[in-house]
Amino acid sequence: MSTLEPLVTAQSTGVDPTDALPRELLLRIFSYLNSFDLLRLSAVSRSWYDICYDGSLWHTIDATQYYTRLSSSQLTRLITRSGNYVKDLNLRGCIYLDIFESLGIAKSLSNLLFISLEGSRKFDHNALTQLIKNNGSLTHADFSSLMTLTNASCFTISSSCPNLVSLDVSWCPYCDANGLIDILRSCKVLRDLRISGCKGVEDETFIGELHHTARHLRRLSMASCTSLTDESMRLLISGARDRILVDPVTRRPNIVPTKIQYLNLSYCILLTSQTLSDLAYVVPDLCEFELSGIPAVLDDGFNALIPNTPNLTYLDCEECSQLSDSTLNAIAMAECGKVFRHGHFSFCENLTDDGVSNLLKSCPALKNLELDNTRVTDEVVNVAVQVTREQVGKVLGTLQRLVDRGEYGVPPRAEDLTGVILRLATYDCPNLTWQSTLGIMRRNEERVLFNLRRPVASSADLTDARDHISQSDTVLFPTGFIQLKCAYDHQKIIDGHLQFLLMGEFDTAIQLEREFAEYCSGDPDYEFLRYAQDAVRPNLLVGNLPALLNRGGGGGSNGVGGNGPAAGGQNNNASNNFTLGNIMRSRRRNRRGPILSQVMESLPGDDDAVGIDEGTAVQHRRRGSFAGCAIM
Template sequence: MASTLADEIVSSSAEPMSPASDQMPIEQPPKLKGRKRLLQNLQRMSSSPSLVRRTRSHSTGYQRDRKASLSCVSLSPAQCWGDPTTSIPGDLESASPLSTAGNARIRMIGGSPRNASQTTVPLPADLRPASSSRNLQFELAEEESVTVNVVERKTQYAKRTVDFWNDMPNEIKTKILGYLTPKEIIDTSEFYSKISSGALMKIITTAGPFVRDLNLRGCVQLREKWLFEGEEISSACRNVVNFSVEGCRIDKISLNGFFLRNASLQYINVSGLSTVTNSAMKIIAQTCPQLETLIVSWCCNVDTKGLKRVVESCSKLRDLRAGEIRGFDDESIMECLFEKNTLERLVLHRTDVTDGSLKMLMVGRDPEIDVLTDRPIVPPRVLRHLDIHQCTSITDAGLRSLAHNVPALQGLQISQCTELTDDSVVDVIQTTPQLSHFDMEDLDNVTNNLLVELAKSPCSDTLEHLNVSYCDSIGDIGMLQVLKHCRQLRSLEMDNTRVSDLCLMEASSLVRKRGYGTDLPKVGLRIVVFDCVNVTWAGVREVLSSNAYIPRSLKNQATVTVKESRTDSPSSSSSSSTSLPPPVVVSYYPKEIIELKCFHGWQMTANEHNKRVLRGSLASANNLDRKWADYMMATEEAGAGGANARRRRRRAREAERLYQFDEEEEDLSLDVYVGGRRRARSGGCTVM
């Protein structure tokens, strides 16, 4: 049966069919049944070439243990029902049992080659599901409805952008601004760098007629606005009193135009601007007669010729800061300042001022000399602050002219004037009873004698700030006298000097004498002693322990206060003990403590100790102090050996006793630490 069917298929496929003969009828091949009918429309695609060389028959089922495998079975109609003139791919064509002489058996649609362009056919009726088209339409309709719902939901719940301030009614805005002061409304000092140039320009021009204090320090974003809209800023702001553009990038024309339109200026700060020239000084001299403060330090295009015009025209000038300005060796401007005698602050640091010009400022030209005192007879200067640091041309001859001529002097800075000695400085400090800030850093020629005289001078009661850093000749002899007599000290800088732990102990005694109270402590003295070779950890520990120390008398007084509160209670007459009020606990703290800047390896401990004291945790601070001392002693003992170890341990014990002195002694001088009697204490229990 099978051989007969195969012969019929071969004979029918051996006759070629010519596409040109439309009149010849096409003989339909017999229909296949069963497995062969299914395999007829199968197309095998494999990534392995072993599928082509299979030896099994076409009717054999798929076996998993053979090497050949079916990677994909395609039932695509486009490949099964193609162009009748197109042959099946060679691999399957040669493997097909129905192909003979290179021609494959192709099933035609419609019985005519004209319909060969159709590439799709529906599934047979017996294989097609009954309601597939209806289900497909239902699924498409459902997907469309879901899509529409999602779009509507997104449109419905779109996030709205709310501009809180602009959408608010003007009445509510006015009510809110009514609770603010004018300074709070306009002041942008905390966030000026984050404001855009357009917004800042709008603020300036809108509030221009009402602006009296215009501080644009560091507003570099206004560079283009000053260049192209400087005229608008000057026209809007015509009532400015205080004007500061330090660090701004403002052009020369806009700056001069602003000075021309603001005749009420009293404070001008243009320091560091290269666009400020002598022409600007001329405009200020002509249009700003009310000027009191002028800051032109580091203005490289300004010299004393322009400043002289300002001094001559502005009779109310009180503050002149002209650091790094050329021309102060010219005595003409100093003579003008002497004749006016209105300056209370004069800053001439890093200038070319000389002894002659400084004398001209103090005593004028050819003054009358007193026969008895051999001093010039001139009115005293009203100077309160004089800064001539790093003026290397000044010597003792020039500085001595300040003696007896500046009785109201409060601040004097003569740092890095390397030619000065004790003689001229002593003459000045002995005739300035109101001196409170004295800076003489990096003076190599001064000695401890200067500090001893400072402690004896009238200004010892008013001195608050003293800077003797990098004065190599200064040590404990002079500094101890200052700490004993200058009781108002608030800042003491003595780094890179020869001071030792004795100065730290005396400073601790000075601060403890300022008393105790029930309020939390605050920093009363700042000391800088880093890079001092004679300062050890024992001296640092003395400062820390003194900051957290409370005298025993105050502890007893707190206990008595608690007992009295129980005795004086209205319910004390009652026999029932439950009616007594709760005890009142009184905590005492030092009024002031020392903030210490020391060796960087100890600085973190000092900072943490100060934090605990300032928040009132004295017990915690004492605990930190003891642990740090144990660690430092253990470190020294571990790094020493032999007889040297015994010496180090003895020194550690002596340092331990230093801060265990008897606070109840009336005299808290240095004798307690050096030669006085020390009382041994265990230090194990602390009662607050």
């Protein structure tokens, strides 16, 4: 009779089973992990430590993701062990590196292509010089807010990195135009130059060199260069201080146009509208233009520039107090109005409802509009509601025509119409009332019924449509959402309302909207929101209510109370099931009782509000928990 041999396992012998695998195979397996997981697994064993710190896994080191969880010695060890494998190094915000650690990092790296040392105040000057000399193939460098960057460092960059494509030396206090001249002369392939806050940019020698480089630049940032004048900009544009010659036939200046797509001249307080007129035919490819904080800019400058920039999608005119509706009308009538997406007109107090409404109606691609601290009224919000409703109707009409022709055989995805389609900032606008906030909330609640065989039905026809349309042939869609930044008293309410909608909790959102309307209308019988605003911790209501509602029914994935099939078990204790419906029913039974106190007693001890971001909503949609929608 044979005897049974004892079972020998890796745990009993103390042998790591992964030691039997080839190192190349282990490296391939570990290459699918992210940086933070590699650092955590390095503590498992000595062999895993060697694998996780292998340089072939660290072509990119982005310390912004985990530098707060690593000591400076651990970060230095990681970089020095990776050595020549590292091609992309981001040390933005790593302020704890001392002189010796920065020298060790500089000596171990020699194949860098991308580097960012933004805000690394303790990075030594000698280490920076050594790092630049060792990495002659450097193409993208971000040294913004670096205290140790000097004009000598700029000379080292010009002599060691001729292939530099992008350079950011903004807000470096010991770097000025004299050092940048060497870089402009040596780096012939420079495409992105950011020198915000640099001194001496009005120097004729520097402006002349920048004029030759500007022909090839794609991005130029000179924000807060307070010594920059109209004469300096004219020299930058034309290369000469003489008056710009104009072609007698085309009436255009005889200047070779540049390829600049992004231009930032914000807070160059000496500039006027003359600079915009000079730029009119020089930047035909301009897509993003920032000119905030310059009160001397008038409408005539934008009226000359905007018609000649057909690709303009982003315009920042914040604190340009002299602007009026003429600039907005110029955008609406120009060719760029078809692609215009972002407009920032905060503190432009001369804007009226006519100009803003014209902009909303004429720019179909508009996604973000900031009008805070202006004199707009509820009419602008009503126009925004009308415009977004028409845009969604066009999308639904197009999809329905495709279905009718048999070219769209499946229902549209939820991502086609859900999500935020317009962001509107109107806080600190004294002429707006609570009716505008209520209008946005009601617009966000709208849903449409998309049918595979019948035309689209509006939300008002849902009751009749459900009687004679097969459920399998229909899809119920939200019509997109407007994200409003409004008065402080209403902000928490509308944010909570939007969060409920993004999670698919339409019934809860509608009930919250009704409570808001009753409260603002002055009905004393409704005390729900009154307690929310008068409480010591007013953010608890909307901020923590989503987590509270999910918690009440066992954490189900189908919304309030967790009544879906994925619920983790029903809670039979009625006192802990704090859904909004139960709260309202309890309040109706005892109208004088402080309903909010029941909610606060069940809240966790943490004072921070539990919010629902859009990423969480996307996860809910992926799991099919978008209430009222058939997610395909």
